[in-house]
Amino acid sequence: MKTKQKALLFGAGAALAAAITFGSVVWGGVVTVAGTDPHYAPVQWMLETTMRSSVRHHAADVEVPTGIDLQDPELAERAFGHYSVACTPCHGAPGVDAAPWLVLNPPAEPLVETADQWNDAELYWIVKHGIKMTGMPALGPTHGEDDLWAIAAFVRQLPDMSADEYAAMAQRHAGHGHDHGSMAVPAAGEEVVEDDAPRDVIGACDTPSESPSETAIEPPAVAPSTEAPVRPRRGARRRPAPSRPTLAAPEPTDAAAPPVAEPAPAHAHRHHHGAAHH
Numbered sequence: 001m002k003t004k005q006k007a008l009l010f011g012a013g014a015a016l017a018a019a020i021t022f023g024s025v026v027w028g029g030v031v032t033v034a035g036t037d038p039h040y041a042p043v044q045w046m047l048e049t050t051m052r053s054s055v056r057h058h059a060a061d062v063e064v065p066t067g068i069d070l071q072d073p074e075l076a077e078r079a080f081g082h083y084s085v086a087c088t089p090c091h092g093a094p095g096v097d098a099a100p101w102l103v104l105n106p107p108a109e110p111l112v113e114t115a116d117q118w119n120d121a122e123l124y125w126i127v128k129h130g131i132k133m134t135g136m137p138a139l140g141p142t143h144g145e146d147d148l149w150a151i152a153a154f155v156r157q158l159p160d161m162s163a164d165e166y167a168a169m170a171q172r173h174a175g176h177g178h179d180h181g182s183m184a185v186p187a188a189g190e191e192v193v194e195d196d197a198p199r200d201v202i203g204a205c206d207t208p209s210e211s212p213s214e215t216a217i218e219p220p221a222v223a224p225s226t227e228a229p230v231r232p233r234r235g236a237r238r239r240p241a242p243s244r245p246t247l248a249a250p251e252p253t254d255a256a257a258p259p260v261a262e263p264a265p266a267h268a269h270r271h272h273h274g275a276a277h278h
């Protein structure tokens with residue numbers, strides 16, 4: 001065989017191999033997306049380095065607005081409610097562990113330890129835009145500029161914030177609702193203009209700030225059942241909507257009866273994460 005023919009054959013073979021690999025990954029599902037499956041070290045390094053370079057590159061022309069000082073404790077405290085609700089479950093806070101069930105890949109590091117790796121603009125950029133494919137949410141689409149800078153200030157000050165200081169803040173803001181009054185969604189290209197009216201930006205959705213995740217995820221209200229509270233729900237979710245007006249008609253409470261098409265409170269069970277559990 002001539003060298004030219006050999007090269008041609010080799011090229012075709014390589015193209016076929018690439019196509020097969022592409023097909024088995026994209027449609028064949030051979031690569032796992034399981035978060036519990038760690039990346040190979042070089043892949044991990046590449047993803048992490050890419051993330052850091054990307055944040056640095058994109059935050060390079062973010063300027064801290066005049067009058068904003070991320071070291072200002074008052075500015076940071078205005079974000080207490082936001083931080084305790086939106087960040088603590090994944091990243092923890094001084095004296096507060098992240099929720100143990102939020103196992104993520106890549107992991108959400110304790111910001112108390114990692115915040116120093118970022119400058120002010122980068123912290124703001126991360127909070128505003130989030131990080132793709134990681135679980136790190138973007139607050140920009142739903143929060144005003146003032147809130148975003150306040151949250152960045154909170155993160156900036158985390159490494160120097162003691163558990164006592166955090167607890168004292170929680171105390172000061174206990175019972176305040178987690179007001180999202182400034183969650184105006186700006187039209188494309190529109191700047192959010194914030195007024196200076198003092199508002200209760202603080203608190204944790206009326207829940208203790210240490211464990212907002214416990215109660216923040218309330219199931220939607222379900223039509224109250226006239227049944228005895230404890231009833232086996234087996235089969236209920238798979239069944240079609242009741243074809244007869246059973247809503248008010250009390251069913252026999254015999255638990256051994258075959259499952260009937262009752263309006264099952266499919267999600268009415270509480271999210272039990274009592275202290276005893278963990």
Ligand code: HEC
Nearest residue numbers: 051086087090104106107108109114126131134135136137
């Ligand atoms: C659902 C979990 C989750 C929530 C909630 C969350 N984050 Fe993250 N965050 C992550 C993950 C995961 C990463 C890691 C991304 C990576 O390594 O590529 C991350 C990364 C970061 C980073 C950069 C990496 C580091 O370790 O320094 C900052 C800063 C950050 N988050 C701040 C916040 C702030 C502020 C909030 C609240 C507004 C928040 N995050 C809410 C999951 C979360």
